[in-house]
Amino acid sequence: MxxxxxxxxxxTLVALKELGGRASVEDIARKSGLAHSAVMRSALVLSxxxxxxxxxxxxxxASLNSEGKGYAEMGLPERRIVRCLLKLGGEADIGxxxxxxxxxxxxxxxxxxxxxxxxxxxxxxxxxxxxxxCEPPKGVDEELLELINEKGxxxxxxxxxxxxxxxxxxxxxxxxxxxxxVHRELELTAKGWNLVNKGIKIVEEVTQLTPELIIxxxxxxxxxxxxxxxxxxxxxxxxxxxxxxxxxxxAREIFLEMGxxxxxxxxxxxxxxxxxxxxxxxxxxxxxxxxxxxxxxPRIGRLPGRKIVDGVAMVHENGWITGSKGWGYRWSSEEAMxxxxxxxxxxxxxKYLATHKRPPIKVFSVDRVYRNEQVTYKNIAxxxxxxxxVVDKKVTxxxxxxxxxxxxxxxxxxxxxxxxxYFPYTEPSAQAMVFHPKxxxxxxxxxxxxxxxxxxxxxxxxxxxxxxxxxxxxxxxxELGLNDIRLLYANNLGWLRRTPLCQ
Ligand code: PHE
Numbered sequence: 001m002x003x004x005x006x007x008x009x010x011x012t013l014v015a016l017k018e019l020g021g022r023a024s025v026e027d028i029a030r031k032s033g034l035a036h037s038a039v040m041r042s043a044l045v046l047s048x049x050x051x052x053x054x055x056x057x058x059x060x061x062a063s064l065n066s067e068g069k070g071y072a073e074m075g076l077p078e079r080r081i082v083r084c085l086l087k088l089g090g091e092a093d094i095g096x097x098x099x100x101x102x103x104x105x106x107x108x109x110x111x112x113x114x115x116x117x118x119x120x121x122x123x124x125x126x127x128x129x130x131x132x133x134c135e136p137p138k139g140v141d142e143e144l145l146e147l148i149n150e151k152g153x154x155x156x157x158x159x160x161x162x163x164x165x166x167x168x169x170x171x172x173x174x175x176x177x178x179x180x181x182v183h184r185e186l187e188l189t190a191k192g193w194n195l196v197n198k199g200i201k202i203v204e205e206v207t208q209l210t211p212e213l214i215i216x217x218x219x220x221x222x223x224x225x226x227x228x229x230x231x232x233x234x235x236x237x238x239x240x241x242x243x244x245x246x247x248x249x250x251a252r253e254i255f256l257e258m259g260x261x262x263x264x265x266x267x268x269x270x271x272x273x274x275x276x277x278x279x280x281x282x283x284x285x286x287x288x289x290x291x292x293x294x295x296x297x298p299r300i301g302r303l304p305g306r307k308i309v310d311g312v313a314m315v316h317e318n319g320w321i322t323g324s325k326g327w328g329y330r331w332s333s334e335e336a337m338x339x340x341x342x343x344x345x346x347x348x349x350x351k352y353l354a355t356h357k358r359p360p361i362k363v364f365s366v367d368r369v370y371r372n373e374q375v376t377y378k379n380i381a382x383x384x385x386x387x388x389x390v391v392d393k394k395v396t397x398x399x400x401x402x403x404x405x406x407x408x409x410x411x412x413x414x415x416x417x418x419x420x421x422y423f424p425y426t427e428p429s430a431q432a433m434v435f436h437p438k439x440x441x442x443x444x445x446x447x448x449x450x451x452x453x454x455x456x457x458x459x460x461x462x463x464x465x466x467x468x469x470x471x472x473x474x475x476x477x478x479e480l481g482l483n484d485i486r487l488l489y490a491n492n493l494g495w496l497r498r499t500p501l502c503q
Contacts, residue, residue, distance in 0.1 A: 004226060005045075005200075006042075006045075006205065006225055006226065007202065007203070007204065007205045007225070008034055008038050008039075008041065008042045009042040009045055009046055010200050010201070010202055011032040011033070011034055011042075011202060012028055012032060012034065012039055012042040012043065012046065012186075013046070013051070013052075013188075013192070013195070013196055013200055014032065014196070014200055014202065015027075015028045015031035015032035015034075016028055016052065016186055016188055016192075016196075017188070017196040017200075018031060019031060021187060021188040021192075021193065022185060022186070022187040022188070023185060023186060024183065024184065024185050024186075025039050025040060025043065025184045025185070025186065028186060040184070043184070043186055046186075046192070047186075049191075050189055050191055050192075051188070051189060051191055051192040051195060052186045052187060052188055052189060052192050053186070053187045053189055054184055054185070054186060055184065055185040055186075055187060056182055056183070056184050057182070057183045057184075057185075058180055058181070058182050058183070059155050059156065059157055059180070059181065059183055060155070060156040060157070060178050060179070060180055060181075061153045061154065061155055061156065061178070061179060061180075061181045062148055062153070062154050062156055062167060062171075062176045062177070062178045063148060063152060063153045063154075063176065063177055063179075064145070064148050064149055064175060064176055064177075065174070065175060065176065065177055067174065067175055068145060068148070068149075068170065068175030068176055069149060071145060071175060072145040072146055072148070072149035073149070075142075076111075076114070076141070076142060076145075077101075077103060077107050077108075077110060077111035077114070078111045078112075078114040078115045078118060078120065079142065080101045080103065080111070081097055081101055081103070081111050081112070081115055081121075081128070082115065082120050082121065082130070082135060082136060083101075083135065084097055084100040084101045085097060085121060085128060085130045086130065086134075086135060087100070088100065090129065090130040090133070091127060091128070091129045091130065092127070092128060093126055093127055093128075094108065094112070094123075094126050094127070094128055095126070097128055112128065115128070118136070118139070119131060120132060120136050139166075140162055140163060140165070140166040141166045141169050141170055143163070143166070144159075144163050144166045144167060144170060145170065145175065147163075148176065153181070155183065156178065203223050204223070205222075205223045205224065205225040206222045206223065206224050206225065207224075207225045209224065237497045240501055241501075242496070243476065243480055243488070243496070243499045244384075244472075244473070244476050244488050244489075246501065247472065247475060247476045247479060248366050248384065248472065250411070251366050251386055251411075251472060251475070252366055254407055254410045254411065255364040255366075255388065255407070257410070258362075258403070258406065258407065258410075259362055260362045260363060260364040260388060261362065261363050261364070262363070262364060262365060262366075263348055263349070263352050263363045263364070263365050264348070264365055264367060265342075265345075265347065265348035265351060265352075265365070265367075266342075267341060267342060267368060267370070268295060268301070268339050268340070268341060268342070269301075269339070269340060269341075269342045269347045269351075270300075270301040270302070270303065270336060270337055270338065270339060270340075271287065271335060271336050271337070271338045271339075271340055272303050272304070272309075272312070272336040272337065273342075273347040273348075273350060273351045274292075274340050274342050274343060274344070274347040275287055275336075276312050276316065276331075276335075276336045277308075277312055277347075277350045277351070277354075277455065277458065277459075278346060278347075278350055278424065278425040278455055279315060279316070279424055279425050279452060279454040279455050280424045280425065281316065281327045281329070281424070282316070282327075282329070282331065282332060282335045282336075283329070284424070286343065289372070290372060291343065291371055291372055291373075292340050292341075292343055292371070292372060293340060293341040293370050293371075293372050294338055294339070294340055295338075295339035295340065295341070298339060299338065299339060300334075300337040300338055300339060301337060301338075301339045302337075303333060303336060303337055304354060307460075308354055308458055308459065309333065309336075310458075311457060311458025311459075312331070312336075312458045313331040313333070314326075314331075314458075315454045315457060315458055316329070316331040317329065317330065317331050319454065320454075320457060320458075321457055322452075322453040322454050322457050323453070324452075324453065324454050326454070341369075341370035342369050342370065343369055343370065343371050344369055344385055344387070344469055345365050345367050345369055345385045345387035345469055346387060346425070346467065346469050348365050348367070348387065349363065349365070349387055349388070349389045349467060349469075350425075350451075350455065350459070352389075353389070353391070353456075353459045353461055353465065354459050357459070357460055357461055357462075359391045359392045359393055359463045360390075360391060360392040361389065361390070361391035361392075362388075362389075362390050362391075363388065363389060364386070364387060364388035365385075365386075365387045365388070366384060366385075366386050366387075366472060367384060367385065367387075368382060368383070368384055369382075369383060369384070369385050370382050371383075375486065377483065377484040377485060377486065378485055379485070380473070380485055380486060380489065383471060383472070383473050383485075384471070384472035384473060385469050385470060385471060385472060386446065386469065386470055386471075386472050386475070387467075387468070387469040388403075388467070388468055388469075389451075389465055389466060389467045389468075390403060390465070390466040391461070391463055391464070391465045391466075392463060392464070393463050393464075394464075395463075395464050395466050396450075396464070397428055397430070397449075397450060397466070399466060400448055400449075400450070400466040400468065401418050401430075403466070404416070404418075404432050404445075404446070404448065404468060408432070408434065408445065411475060411479070412479070413434045413445075413478070415434060415435040416432055416433070416434055416445075417432075417433045417434075417435075417442070418430045418431070418432055418433070418448075419431050419433055421447060421448075421449075423447055423449055425449075425451060425452055425454075425455045425467075426447075426448070426449025426450055426451060426452060426467060427449065427450065427452045428449055428450065429447070429448070429449035430447075430448050430449060431444050431445075431446065431447050431448065432444070432445040432446050432448060432468070432470070433445065434478070436478060438481065439483075443474065443478075444470070444474070445470050445471075445474060445475070446468050446469055446470020446471070447468065447469055447470060448466075448467065448468035448469075449466075449467060449468075450464055450465060450466055450467070451464075451465040451467055473485050473488060476488055480499060
C-alpha cells in the first residue's frame with residue numbers, strides 16, 4: 001500500500017504525525033508546505049484507503065474586509081484622533097485635528113461619534129476636548145481586530161463572550177465579513193498509525209518521463225509517479241466538424257477512392273434539366289407546386305442548344321428515334337424554362353452528359369436538394385443527395401449493383417439488397433435497401449437504374465449509363481443512430497458535443 005502513496009500523500013501523513021495524529025487541514029498545509037487543495041486531495045485518497053478519517057464541521061468564520069484590515073494596521077479612526085489630540089495638548093479645533101490625523105473628511109464625523117460614545121473626548125462647538133489625561137487603553141474591539149488580522153480568519157464559536165460582543169460591534173461598523181465555512185480535520189486511523197510508525201520516506205517523484213531521463217538512463221533510478229488512468233477527468237469539447245459534414249466528406253472520399261470525379265451544379269435549375277431531360281412528363285405530379293419549389297423571381301431560365309431541346313421535345317411528343325411512343329402531348333418550352341430549386345441531383349448528371357459523351361465516365365456529386373415537404377422526424381425540405389453515373393460500352397445493372405455494394409460497404413453497411421422499383425428515366429429500375437438492425441426493418445438508401453433511350457437519345461449518348469441517387473441524411477441517421485432527421489439541423493449543442501468524430 002505504502003508503495004502506491006504519492007509524494008503529497010506522504011508529506012500529508014508526516015505532517016499529521018508530527019501534529020499528534022489529528023489536525024486541521026490548514027495546520028497540515030502549514031506544516032507540510034503543501035497547498036490547502038493538495039492536502040485536501042491527499043485527504044480524499046488517504047481516507048478512501050482508511051488511513052485517515054476526515055472530520056467535518058460547519059461553522060461561522062469572521063474575516064476582515066479591506067477597511068477592517070486598514071484599521072487593524074493604522075488603528076481605528078477614534079484612536080488616531082485621540083493620539084493627535086494628545087499631541088496637540090488635549091484640546092484642538094476639529095479641522096486642525098482632521099488635518100493632523102491625515103483623515104478622510106468623510107470619516108471625521110464617524111470618528112468623533114465613537115470618541116464621544118467611548119467617553120474619550122467631548123465636543124464643544126468646533127472644538128474637541130480630551131476627557132482623559134493619558135491615552136485610553138486598548139478596547140476589546142481593537143483587540144479583536146488585531147486577532148482577526150493576525151489569524152486571517154477566526155471561528156466565531158471559539159471567541160470569548162466578550163469578543164463575541166465586540167464582533168457584533170465591528171460587524172455593525174462593517175469592518176468584518178462573517179461566512180459559513182467548513183472546518184476539516186484529519187485524524188490518523190489505527191491503520192494510519194501503523195503506517196506512519198513504520199516510518200515514511202519522502203522521495204521526490206518524477207511526473208513526466210522526459211527525453212533527458214531516457215537518454216541519460218536516469219529513468220532507472222528515479223521514482224515515477226503512478227497515475228490512476230481510470231480517474232475521471234474534466235471533459236473537453238474540442239472544435240470539430242459538424243457530424244453531417246463529416247459524413248459528406250466521407251462519402252466524397254469513398255467515391256474518390258473508387259475512381260469517381262466530383263461534379264457540382266447550381267441549386268437553381270431549369271425544369272428542363274430537373275424534369276424534361278429526364279423524360280418526366282410535363283403533367284407529372286412531382287412537378288406540381290406541392291412538391292417543387294418554383295422560383296418567383298427570376299421565374300425562367302435559359303434552355304440549352306436547339307439540338308438537345310428539340311430532341312427532348314420530340315421524345316416527349318412521339319418517342320422520336322427511340323422506338324418509344326413518347327407521352328403523346330405537345331411539349332411546352334415555357335414549362336421547361338421555369339426555374340426550380342432542384343429536387344434531385346440527377347439534374348446535374350444528365351446535364352453533364354449533354355456535354356460529355358465519350359466513355360468511360362465515372363462522376364458523382366454530394367449536394368443539396370429541395371422538396372416542398374412537411375417537416376417531420378423523417379422528412380425535411382432541404383437535404384443532401386448522393387448521386388452518380390457510370391458510362392461505359394458494356395456496363396450492366398450488375399455493375400451498378402456491385403458499385404453500390406462496394407460504396408455502402410465502405411460506409412460499413414453490409415446487408416444490402418436490391419429491390420425492383422420505378423423511375424420515369426430508368427429501365428430497369430431498382431432501389432438499394434439496407435437492413436437496419438436497430439429499427440429492425442429495411443430502409444431505402446437510393447434509387448438506381450439504367451437511363452432509358454428516351455433520356456440518352458437527345459444527349460447523343462450511345463453507351464449504357466448506370467445512374468443512382470439517394471439521400472445522404474438517411475445514411476447519416478443510420479451512422480449516428482438517430483431516429484429524428486431534424487436533429488441533424490437543429491444545432492443542438494449537447495448533441496453536437498456528445499457526437500464523437502467518425503473515423
Ligand atoms: N433521382 C432519384 C431520386 O431523387 C434517384 C435516382 C437517380 C433514381 C438516378 C434512378 C437513377 O429519388
